[in-house]
Amino acid sequence: MREPVISFDQVYKSYPMYHHIRGIKNLMFNFPHNLKALRRQQFEALNNISFEVYRGEKFGIVGYNGAGKSTTLGLIAGVLKPSSGRVVVRGRISPLLALGTGFHPELNGRENIVLNGVLLGLTRREVLSKLDEIIEFAELGEFIDRPIRIYSTGMMARLGFSVVAHLDPEILLIDEVLGVGDIRFQQKCLNKMAEFRNSGVTMVLVSHSMASVVEICDRALWIQDHHVKMIGESTKVAEAYAEAAAADIAASGKRKKIRPVEAAAAKVRGPLF
Amino acid sequence: MRRGIASNFSQHQLENYRDLLFVLFQKEFKVRYKGKFLGYLWSIASPLSFALVYYIAFSGIMRVAVEGYPLILVSGLFPWQWFQNSVGSAPNLFVGNASLIKKLNFPRNILSLSTILNHMVHFLLSLPVILLFMVIYGKSPTLAWVYGLPLMMAIQLCTVYGLSLVLATLNLFLRDIERLTQIVMTFVFYFTPIIFTADMIPEQYQPLIPANPAAPLMINWRNLFLHGYLDGHYLLISAGYAVAFLALGTVVYRKLSWKFAEVL
Numbered sequence: 001m002r003e004p005v006i007s008f009d010q011v012y013k014s015y016p017m018y019h020h021i022r023g024i025k026n027l028m029f030n031f032p033h034n035l036k037a038l039r040r041q042q043f044e045a046l047n048n049i050s051f052e053v054y055r056g057e058k059f060g061i062v063g064y065n066g067a068g069k070s071t072t073l074g075l076i077a078g079v080l081k082p083s084s085g086r087v088v089v090r091g092r093i094s095p096l097l098a099l100g101t102g103f104h105p106e107l108n109g110r111e112n113i114v115l116n117g118v119l120l121g122l123t124r125r126e127v128l129s130k131l132d133e134i135i136e137f138a139e140l141g142e143f144i145d146r147p148i149r150i151y152s153t154g155m156m157a158r159l160g161f162s163v164v165a166h167l168d169p170e171i172l173l174i175d176e177v178l179g180v181g182d183i184r185f186q187q188k189c190l191n192k193m194a195e196f197r198n199s200g201v202t203m204v205l206v207s208h209s210m211a212s213v214v215e216i217c218d219r220a221l222w223i224q225d226h227h228v229k230m231i232g233e234s235t236k237v238a239e240a241y242a243e244a245a246a247a248d249i250a251a252s253g254k255r256k257k258i259r260p261v262e263a264a265a266a267k268v269r270g271p272l273f
Numbered sequence: 274m275r276r277g278i279a280s281n282f283s284q285h286q287l288e289n290y291r292d293l294l295f296v297l298f299q300k301e302f303k304v305r306y307k308g309k310f311l312g313y314l315w316s317i318a319s320p321l322s323f324a325l326v327y328y329i330a331f332s333g334i335m336r337v338a339v340e341g342y343p344l345i346l347v348s349g350l351f352p353w354q355w356f357q358n359s360v361g362s363a364p365n366l367f368v369g370n371a372s373l374i375k376k377l378n379f380p381r382n383i384l385s386l387s388t389i390l391n392h393m394v395h396f397l398l399s400l401p402v403i404l405l406f407m408v409i410y411g412k413s414p415t416l417a418w419v420y421g422l423p424l425m426m427a428i429q430l431c432t433v434y435g436l437s438l439v440l441a442t443l444n445l446f447l448r449d450i451e452r453l454t455q456i457v458m459t460f461v462f463y464f465t466p467i468i469f470t471a472d473m474i475p476e477q478y479q480p481l482i483p484a485n486p487a488a489p490l491m492i493n494w495r496n497l498f499l500h501g502y503l504d505g506h507y508l509l510i511s512a513g514y515a516v517a518f519l520a521l522g523t524v525v526y527r528k529l530s531w532k533f534a535e536v537l
Binding site: 074077079093101114115119122 | 296304374375379534
């Protein structure tokens with residue numbers, strides 16, 4: 001019954017600091033020195049991470065920026081290899097891609113659905129058989145036959161989510177992209193997620209929203225400074241993480257004298273001004 | 274069991290890869306013509322305008338007397354365009370698809386293959402233009418085309434595919450490759466019998482022709498279009514280059530493909 005579909009066994013991941021040899025000039029001059037420097041200077045992204053995700057489980061990953069969450073997802077997706085330790089994944093991975101990834105702006109909605117579906121590991125036949133269902137869910141009306149460069153951000157997100165949600169994912173990877181679309185479509189996404197809950201789809205959700213983690217996930221992993229800080233029931237992990245984060249904010253708030261409300265307002269305005 | 278990049282094959286996976294090649298090819302093909310009023314004309318406009326420029330420069334201004342120079346230019350520039358576009362676009366193949374490579378585990382060489390095939394199809398579509406020039410100059414296709422065309426295409430396909438794998442892969446680790454490629458390709462263009470014929474090369478430099486991987490290919494393309502035959506000696510050399518580049522490309526790609534997502 002409790003069959004692990006993802007298992008990390010003492011996984012370490014470090015990257016060489018490639019940017020030190022950007023440029024052929026630097027590489028050529030002092031080649032042996034550079035080679036040595038390359039071996040020495042490693043960036044440790046994950047340090048002794050072990051966990052298992054069971055079939056049908058909804059698993060959350062939380063932690064600060066740069067803690068190692070995306071590296072963990074990369075290892076699950078199979079685009080990265082561990083430096084040491086073992087990563088075993090059983091089943092087809094469907095990452096919920098960032099906005100517009102795998103889409104081409106000049107192609108229309110239909111063509112992009114097929115392109116995206118095949119990129120996500122399905123055959124063309126499988127995608128075509130689900131095409132109507134996907135189009136209906138995305139609610140794009142006549143826009144489905146227009147090039148997606150004219151889509152609004154929300155429409156693009158709807159298209160992306162619809163593709164992933166309807167392609168019978170076995171293991172769904174979601175990297176903090178839930179806050180897309182309008183409130184009504186977000187509700188629709190959450191309903192779809194709830195549907196997944198009963199359908200046996202395994203889900204790994206990376207999120208900064210503790211509300212989503214608590215609502216969607218059964219268990220959660222908290223990564224702090226490339227180590228496992230805590231692993232367990234999602235409510236407990238979310239609570240502990242929120243407390244620690246609040247403490248950090250309070251500490252930095254004293255130094256910088258920024259109240260959380262102002263910080264939040266600044267964040268909202270950020271991209272515009 | 275370690276999960277390499279696309280190591281464990283299954284029937285479904287193979288079908289997926291086949292379809293991936295198809296949709297990526299289709300995407301590039303559609304994008305090339307979509308929203309462009311003159312569609313097909315644009316893909317032949319570039320080599321034709323180059324042909325015109327060289328014709329004016331060499332025949333009109335410098336008065337170099339070469340018989341049937343426009344046909345010589347066209348028969349060289351079209352195959353060269355396929356070669357140049359494939360190799361020129363190679364360094365950006367993986368760098369330009371960073372968002373996919375960082376998230377999805379699929380054989381990255383499909384990106385390369387779909388682009389190369391696209392350039393090949395555009396070459397095929399430009400054959401009528403070469404035929405038109407041949408008719409103007411009183412030539413016609415010979416029986417040698419039946420085997421010559423597929424053979425030459427296979428050799429060029431392997432050559433540019435191997436080269437593009439090498440360049441696309443290495444450019445991830447050393448971004449200077451992109452600039453370097455542009456410069457090297459300029460040299461290759463002028464040192465290859467494209468805007469001139471092989472017998473115009475001075476005697477003492479003739480032995481150097483096989484040292485340029487593009488030269489035997491282009492010489493034989495022109496042999497095929499102008500004289501309806503293939504030179505066996507140059508055919509062997511270009512086939513040798515094709516095998517060597519294909520092997521090199523495959524080795525470089527295999528050795529390094531697992532690191533792609535790290536360096537992007």
